[in-house]
Amino acid sequence: MVAKISTGKDLYGALAYNQTKVEEGHAKILDANLLPYPEDGRFRMGETMEAFTAWLPSHYRTEKPVIHISLNPHPDDVLTDGQLAAIGREYMEKLGYGNQPFLIFKHTDIDRHHIHIVSLRVDSGGRKISDRFEHRRSKEITGQLEQKYRLHPAEGQKKAEEWKLRPVDAAKGDIRRQIADTVKPLLKLYRFQSMGEFRALLSLYNIGMEEVRGEAGGRAYHGIVYTALDADGNKVATPIKSARLGKITGAEGLQRRMEWSASRIRADGCRERLRPPLAGALQAARDEADFRRRLAVMNMDLVLRRNESGRIYGVTFIDHTSRTVLNGSRLGKEFSANVLEARFNPQSEPVCKVQPHVATPEPETGTDGKVLGGLLSVIEPETGAVPRYPRLHKPDKKKRRRRYGRQD
Structure with a gap:
């Protein structure tokens, strides 16, 4: 979700822009804060202007008292009017405008439904609403709302449009x-x-x-x-x-x-959020192709790694909504390579770790019949005996005798 903030002097112009969309049938008002709601539910320019201007004191020093914000979800984000209104109200409260009058408009003139919010940057006492680090705070707020409502990330939407x-x-x-x-x-x-x-x-x-x-x-x-x-x-x-x-x-x-x-x-706990829908899709899937189709509906991809015989040995899920890549093992054992192999290739033999057969030499016995321990002995040494992994020392080299004189 991308937020665009603009400020200005013309309250009438900001309201008229949105009201014109309403009259053309391309917009509607979703919510109003600290403004009288008309009995017939229809906001009229004259009454709305009076309600806003009544809030402003007779004297204030702010040069641009009007703020006009648009919140633009990703085209793939399907939100109800109630969700859009809640998002707009939460955004304004977090930005510091919870005690200010504002109107939330939903625009449908393009395929990407979005909302516009008109408010005042001056409180009833004539003090300016703080705009310190406003754009930075706005970005943090949209990030929080994206996580709460599982929306496409703002950065991803903006950059994806640029990068294609x-x-x-x-x-x-x-x-x-x-x-x-x-x-x-x-x-x-x-x-x-x-x-x-x-x-x-x-x-x-x-x-x-x-x-x-x-x-x-x-x-x-x-x-x-x-x-x-x-x-x-x-x-x-x-x-x-x-x-x-x-x-x-x-x-x-x-x-x-x-x-x-x-x-x-x-x-952000994205792993916890992804497990239930993934488990449901896997349980309902008839085969691998059906599982991939169900993941595609959830805006997810599945990458499987197979060996030469076709056996699955690696699983990775890619969630394009939260833009997170997770190996199956990070999500849980139920999404591991062995589980998906058994689920989609039931005819394949299970992987068993078989220890290679090693011929064990017959233990040597002494004259008294006791087993003699050694490096290759299959009997564990007793405490205090030869260590299990003894250090092997190189034999001392025999000192060669130096010979003098002519050697035939």
Whole structure:
């Protein structure tokens, strides 16, 4: 949800803009605060202007006493009139306008339904409502409302519109630019806690990522390379070092993002919110394809990693609403690879960890019939005896006698 704040002198102009939309049938009033509500439910410009101006004292020093705010949810956010009104009222209260008169209008003139709020920046005593760090506080408030009502993040909506994320297409060329234009936004939009989770996210956009470790000049290094993939996940271009894309795409940048993501995920409790709907979708799904369809309705993606035999060994869920990437193991055992393998491939044999058979030598016995312990003995040594993992010492080298004179 994106908030846009504008201030000015013209109260009539702000009200007339919204009232015109109402008269055209493209808007309606959802709520009013500290304003008399008409008996027939219809607000009229003259009466509304009188109610607002009656609030203002005869003298005040604020140059721009009018505030006009628009709150714009994501097009995919489906909200009732009651929810929109509640969001508008909570936003105004948190911003410091809870004791000010305001009107909340819902606009439907475009596909993206949104609300406009008109209020006064001067209280009844002539004092200006504090606008200190107003835009910063507004962003924090919209973030809180997004979490409460499970809305698309404001940053994600605004940036997604600017960046227009698309899968990388090697046939179009300029692979470095395509990868950079996708990796950087994903790093800023999504939260992940491991390289594997980030790799799963990148796979949705035909991008592969690998870590490179080694030593050069006596110093250890940790690098990241990216490459374009085809629809089957195969590399189709030369890998590109993260240094060519920007610092945030390197190992240190990813580490900082993972640490930040971990703290945010713990704080907002998104894992707890996702478990019930995921469990319901998994229980109702007939097969893997049906499970994916149910997740798509929830605005989620599923990334499965399979070995050569087709067995699932890794599960990652990507929630595009909260923009969070979570391995199945983080959500619970019921979402692990083994559970999904058994659920979708019941004919596959369960994985059993079988210990390899090792021939055990016959224990040696002494003349008195007692078992002699040793390094390869199958009998545990007694306390005070030879340690279980004895240190093996190299035999002393025999000192070679030096010979003098001519040797034939």
